[in-house]
Amino acid sequence: MTERVRKLREQSINAVPHVSPERARIVTGFYKEAQFLSAPMRRAMTFRRIMEQKDICINDGELIVGERGPAPKATYTFPELCCHTIQDLDILNSREKVWFRVEESTRKEYSDSIIPFWKGNTIREKIFEEMTDAWKAAYSAGIFTEFMEQRAPGHTVLDDKIYRKGLKDFKREIAHSLETLDFLNDPEAYNKKEELAAMSIAIDGVLTLAHRYADKAQEMAGRERDAARKAELESIALVCRHVPANAPTTFWEALQYYWFVHLGVITELNPWDAFNPGRLDQHLYPFYQSGVADGSLDEEKARELLECFWVKFNNQPAPPKVGVTAAESSTYTDFANINTGGLKPDGSDGVNELTHLVLDVINEMRLVQPSSNIQLSRKNPDEFLKHACRVIREGRGQPSIFNADTIVEELLRQGKSVEDARSGGASGCVETGAFGKESYILTGYFNLPKVLEITLANGTDPRTGKRIGIESGDPASFRTFDDLLGAFKLQLRHFIEIKLRGNNVIERLYAEHMPVPFLSVLIDDCIKKGKDYNNGGARYNTNYIQGVGIGTITDSLAALKYHVFERKSFPLSGFLRMLAQDFEESEKDRLQLVNMSPKYGNDDQYADGLMQWVFEAFYDLVNGRKNTKGGVYRINLLPTTCHVYFGSVTGATPDGRRSGMPLSEGISPVQGADRKGPTAVLKSAGKMDHVRTGGTLLNQKFTPQLLESEKGIENLTHLVRSYFTLGGHHIQFNVVNAQTLREAQAHPEQHRDLIVRVAGYSDYFCDLGKSLQDEIITRTEHQGF
């Protein structure tokens, strides 16, 4: 790492996260004056205004320029979606972890002008106003969460288009689309005109920003005494004059172009998972090759530029939440997840020299952002996987490993072309998408064990006594296990349909009020169709519901089947009483449930067959349902950290889990239920039909000793290849020992730099809440393969 990078990295880590009212101020000002504008024009002109007026800075020594806010970690808010109250700001300022400093002047600006303007006029308020009582009851009971109440749909990734075309080229395409509008025969022509004009204005905004940076760099160069830095600032000015207006010609320009585009997307709105360059190694490789060939670039220079680029991601924390989530949210990570390796669009091995350089950069930078993953195909060489495993061994939870071949299969099953499928990959936590061509929206986590709890209470939530489900039958009337499964499926349908109904309303709210003309420029085929990303403009439009707690629900069904219906060791009534009392005074019975029942994660078909049944039930009820953008719903199985929240609202479960404890995480077995080692876990998880999902998440934890030698690395590669032979979608490793984690919990001050894999992302262990920390400690620590 060069001295420059070391300093930039240090600056980034030490920068104080704080709320910047700048964006809120500009947006509020613009909305006050903009009266007769269509939604796309209003959004585009707001965006251009921000780009014209925002404060800009070039940090000491940096080569890639541009911050979203006025300074590193000065974090924007998005009052048009959800406006922070004074209480929210105070919580952000004072909470122990993942805090944001709020200046008194910010607080004042909020109470004087921002809050009064937005009160009653935010998307969030509109959402809650539009939702039915049934939706609200299920939402507050913790059956599902709602992704779009604070953040905009995003969940998308860029392909290679910006490396071939400048924004001026996109403007020409937009002009062409405008010219060919058919106002005589196309009833949507006017809407398309507004959208296309808005796209063009949004581009002007980003071009303006780039020119402002060029001017700033030039001006700083004029004042700079140090000759070397002066030359660098002059280069920065040249780069910013060339891109993003034109297609990049050098490695440096390619990175800077992406970064301007990234800033545009995350300033326009606060889309989920920020934004993401996708296959960085493949996109940059031609620039790397030509730079090396003409002598303007070498490996060290490329490494330094990549590392400067890495720092920029870390300077942009995820926008702070409002309401309950302001108190609970436990990450600064915004889920940009860089892909390496995989396949080329023609189906050949996509690994190149730059892939290895990117892995080195991940290893050196040791930052929580950006997240990174490798796309591993059977066509990729083992040395690629080994290199990744050596980085994983360092214990910071990165990169995670995806099965590129399964991802291609998932996308093909969804009807994508083979080239689009091969250029796709994973983003956010583990979500599959066709990069640059798909809007793939996660809409909310879904609490599968809670639905069983409500089934066993015939439609009532035992926590509140409120009836929120349907009457699916008095459990006393269940004569067979199939009766119970039938009732469960009725409740599942009920709640999934409530969720889908709500989603279809929320989706329209974004389509009508919150178009994203700049993001629409970047995703095919919005320009061609004259439609916004949030309104079906993308080539593919997929919505997801993410199932949580597959391990807990499976083990719970297995315990009921085994003990109540087969061995008849407990009558159902007694069993239910035990659950109602949270196993108080029945610890012996609880231990029998924990230790003497078939459990998912042990390659035991008794339990694994039930996992498959739940998967099929969930899949049947969700997959193929229509969204409002011409696409369909599909399922994912990932929790991020939601298994902790869902656990806190779910009573004792039949697998012996006590009330309030976390649910199982990802598609992992229940914490501690896997007793036959990692190979059995992989076998069980491999029985899920990953190809019919848009992503599953599997965590494994190893102690560092296991991977010390090259033999250990080799064993890990065999384990990964085996899981992928079984069709697994994703696997990630935490390489730390429980002892270290306990020490970090007791003495956070000595372990500030400890990074662990949480779910689809890595985070500082000490920033996590106590219950999440405990949960990570108890995740089975595998001592041998």
Added chain:
Amino acid sequence: MTTAEVLAEIEKDVVFYDQSGGGASFSGGEPLLQHEFLVSLLKGCKRLNIHTVVDTAGLTTAAILDGVSAFADLFLYDLKTLDDAKHREFTGVSNVQILSNLRRLSDQQKPVIVRLPLIPGVNDTFEDIRRVGEFVAQLGNVHEIHLLPYHPTGTEKYVRLGKEFEMEGAVPPSADDLSLYVKELRQYVAGVSIGG
């Protein structure tokens, strides 16, 4: 458990053997004490083309050994000391049969990895180690020795069972000692590693 049940369990992990070149290991206790069952499992694995390893102390008859050897792909063979008096003193039996069985496997050209437990004060002298090396060097089928240094991990278990721990105070061999042993053994056998 029946042969079929054990084989079904072994077969579950074929996907991993395919990737790693691994297979099934039979250890114990002493698997040769149940040699009929062992042979039926080895035959089953052979049918499934799964690689097999038998981990044994080698105290058995030539006939039993031959029966097992006919179906096993590799032996992990414990060799404690060449000194028969010492062998008798610490294990209660002579090593004559054990050594002759090892020669027998050599005559059959059956691949063997010799495993040498290093017990402080018992067989950890240079003389002990050198003699093992010399013996193994004469055999055509041993290309690897695994040194298994003593460790006190089991101490706690003795305490919990209320048993006297006879190795109280024994010190595991130091890393320096171990590297000297490895160096010495490498003069006789190419592959020497610690642990295994």
